[in-house]
Amino acid sequence: MRILFDHGTPRPLRDHFPEHRVDTAAEKGWSRLGNGELLDHAERDGYDLLITTDQNMQYQQNVAARRLAIVVLLSNRWPRIRQRIEVIRKVVVEIRSGELREVGI
Numbered sequence: 001m002r003i004l005f006d007h008g009t010p011r012p013l014r015d016h017f018p019e020h021r022v023d024t025a026a027e028k029g030w031s032r033l034g035n036g037e038l039l040d041h042a043e044r045d046g047y048d049l050l051i052t053t054d055q056n057m058q059y060q061q062n063v064a065a066r067r068l069a070i071v072v073l074l075s076n077r078w079p080r081i082r083q084r085i086e087v088i089r090k091v092v093v094e095i096r097s098g099e100l101r102e103v104g105i
Helices: 011-016 036-042 078-082 085-094
Strands: 001-007 021-024 049-052 067-073 099-105
Touching: 001 011, 011 021, 011 078, 011 085, 021 085, 036 049, 067 085, 078 085, 085 099
Parallel strands: 001 021, 001 049, 049 067, 067 099
Antiparallel strands: none
16 A cells, blocks of 8 residues: 655654655645645655645545545654554545545544
């Protein structure tokens, strides 16, 4: 699976997905894109999943019309996220295209 982290997703999280290809929006040069543009670019580049900390994503985008899935982490603080790694990994395995799931942190 190809996973994209937005600018708010802590980079150390990528180490917990060794079986997937994980890139960041910054690495792709997409740091300044708005949500809709970021999703468009991610889909065009073949990403399956966006992991974001933007809690407004579901209100700003028609996620069901998208090919990729979106996981929203309800915190961007690495110490808190680290405690929920197994829950996040489970959601990543279960989520389907066009679906958005929030992970309480």
